[in-house]
Amino acid sequence: MLSERIETILRETGTKIGVLGDVAGVSSGTASMWLTGQIKSIKLQYAIKIQRKYGYNATWIVLGEGPKTLVPQSNDLSPTIQALALRVGALSSQRRARIESIISAWLVDAEQLDKLEAIEQGSNPALAAKSAHRLPK
Known part of the structure; x- marks a missing residue:
């Protein structure tokens, strides 16, 4: 579900929903509705902006398919270190x-x-x- 993917992005990057909306180019209200599930889909153009800023795969954001991030995931790094890298990158x-x-x-x-x-x-x-x-x- 889109809401779960948005929640994941917020949690892993430490970003607030209003900031995510700004990055995507939408109002904080629209971004909040992604998070609550009131809006169940996201346009590719918004997902691409999120991808550029945070490294999350736009296809994953829109469809929930493919790798979550464009950054190669390493089995040698813990999920905590990988999440830290995403936060620093943002x-x-x-x-x-x-x-x-x-x-x-x-x-x-x-x-x-x-x-x-x-x-x-x-x-x-x-x-x-x-x-x-x-x-x-």
Whole structure:
């Protein structure tokens, strides 16, 4: 049902129904009626706008057929991580850049911690202690 697909998009992207309506080019009232099931179909032109913004397959939005998203789904990633990727993808370019910089900083810190753990598991305790003092705070 369209209402279930709309609910899925809202839940997974963290988007409000009025914003989804704006993205699609319809009133918030129309978008709300998609969500409540009062309107049981959506025009392809609106679904394509949602697809462009959020990555959900317009065919899936309109018909409920085919893959849900255009982003390849990976069996290696949990549904939570996949939903996170969709939410980040839906952010403005400025907010997305900020999130990416936070993640990049975290990855550098995680890499440093991995190196420290590898050194600590090695046979040179003095080197491990010396390396620990060089880690960024």
